[in-house]
Amino acid sequence: MEQAKKTVRKDDLLFCGAPHLFIAHEKSEGKWAEDAKVNCNIATAYFELLCNAHGLGTAIMSYPAEVLNELAPDARQMLGVPKNHYMGLIIGFGYPETTYARGVQKERGRKIHRYSSSI
Numbered sequence: 001m002e003q004a005k006k007t008v009r010k011d012d013l014l015f016c017g018a019p020h021l022f023i024a025h026e027k028s029e030g031k032w033a034e035d036a037k038v039n040c041n042i043a044t045a046y047f048e049l050l051c052n053a054h055g056l057g058t059a060i061m062s063y064p065a066e067v068l069n070e071l072a073p074d075a076r077q078m079l080g081v082p083k084n085h086y087m088g089l090i091i092g093f094g095y096p097e098t099t100y101a102r103g104v105q106k107e108r109g110r111k112i113h114r115y116s117s118s119i
């Protein structure tokens with residue numbers, strides 16, 4: 001993390017200089033506590049693909065979530081995440097500065113693909 005601080009992290013060890021953050025969180029207590037974790041993590045994965053499909057760059061980050069959870073509860077509260085909510089992954093997103101291959105590759109003018117089969 002320290003090695004990359006001056007390059008991709010842009011002096012921002014936690015959030016990698018991302019201009020926007022997406023944080024999925026949900027009440028996580030009692031019988032369905034584990035479901036909340038699954039829901040949040042699925043929502044996070046889908047959000048990354050959604051961003052990529054629209055040409056936005058993303059970085060999934062667990063480290064800053066851990067820092068907010070363990071070391072900076074005030075900052076977590078400031079972000080509006082209630083104490084009884086699960087929050088495990090954060091996505092930094094924005095217009096990418098570099099071109100790179102992502103999970104979703106799309107030609108902007110050809111967003112709909114149709115397949116037909118005679119079977």
Ligand SMILES: Cc1cc2nc3c(=O)[nH]c(=O)nc-3n(C[C@H](O)[C@H](O)[C@H](O)COP(=O)(O)O)c2cc1C
Nearest residue numbers: 014016058059060061062063064065089100101102
């Ligand atoms: C669950 C998960 C947690 C991650 N946490 C962090 C993190 O806290 N900080 C970070 O810089 N990258 C983190 N990464 C890695 C980045 O999201 C990204 O995948 C990695 O930088 C590789 O980038 P690339 O897909 O462009 O090769 C995490 C990845 C995953 C899947």
